[in-house]
Amino acid sequence: MFPLVTFAALTLLWTLVWRAGVFHQSALPSPAAVWRAFAEEIRNGRLATDLTASLFRVTLGFFLAVALGMPVGLWMGRSLRARLALLPVVNFFRNLSPLAWIPFAILWFGVGDSPAVFLILMAGFFPVALATMAATAGIPEVYFRVAEAHGIRGVERLFQVTLPAIMPEMITMLRVTAGLCWLVVVAAEMIAGRDGLGFAVMDSRNGLRTDLLVAEMIVIGAIGVLIDRVLMRLTRIPSVRWAYER
């Protein structure tokens, strides 16, 4: 109910600003024009194509970042030597904007899926490793003592103790990282893309189609929210509820 009121108020404000002529007509489209542009994009299938391309890249890059970052983070969390050796490097790259890699991404991978996936990987890997490390290092030692006393070791310990113990923090990490990856894919496609939502934004700008531009911006924001909502459902798994209810 409340979100709908806010949404209606924002649309009204937008309409008023547009009617008042604060910006030149070519610089701010009307809500109606955006709605028509949106319908047109759906009809001609371009929106679906771009959306599929972006979602494919973000999914692949995100899974690569998690699949590679989590083992490194687990290792750094359990081994002091690994932490001392790798933490400065991880911190350095975490603070380096992944967009700084764009020139190299294009030099090495050209245009298309590969450079975008590479950039998403660079954006996601280091925060994943860091969050996993912090969560793993924070597991109460008593859990490992209990595991040891009951003969849980090695791979079994990883799956029965370590991973379940950090799972709530990993869900938060997944949500943050997915958001980050979604930001990066749009930026990457703007420069190194021939399709995708980021490319569509750039293309609309070049064609001075502000109506299309706003329609695409709305889709990008909405998809970001949707991804987060989907990942948030992971917090409903019974075996992670302890982190939220106590």
Add this chain to the structure above:
Amino acid sequence: MSDKQFVLRNVSHAFGAVKVLNGVSLEIGRGEFIAIVGPSGCGKTTLLNLLSGHFAPTSGSVERNGRPRMVYQEDSLFPWWTVDENISLGLRKVAQNGEREGRIRELLRLIRLEGFGKHYPHQLSGGMRQRVELARALAGDRDTLLMDEPFSALDYLERLRMRRELARILEERSHTVALVTHDIEEAAQLADRVVVLSERPAQIRRELRIHARRPRSVTDPEVVRAAGVILTELGIEGDAKELASPLK
């Protein structure tokens, strides 16, 4: 096999330069309940870790005939597992899958938590969680409980209840128990023998036998007297000799 579950001979232990235990000799008989009390940081938990085999002593010898299991002071249940799953951890090495189900029911009945098997630890009160920890330790083939301030996180009434529960459970399932506690009253109420340790490096200051049958009331004259003696031994109350005379 001797009827002694544990025999410590002149055991000393140090962490680097810090000497924690100094020449402790102690025997614990089968089925005996001993409580270890002493000033904080004096080495009570270290003594327990020597009994469990988690540490090897710096000098002296530890003979271990019992099969001990630790009960911890913090929440050591796995919060991502249900009560059933946590208890069945204690049964890993013993029961077949089919048999396990029945053993878990039996343990839930013992700790009076029937119907809570599918609950997660965070859905239970502190006292209920502590009972599940007890059930996990009792599951399986171990005959000795090493308890490290197991009730210290509970409020006073819950603590009194847990003492009664423990006495009742041990009545049903005899175990050797070594209980480390800072709660003098708890020691006097539960133990057959109270071992009072000195300041670090800890030596045994005194061993006190309590003969009253369990379950004992907190206000049982022997419990009150024993608590008095222990407090005096720890230098917190009056003259030790005077208070101790009716006991020994």
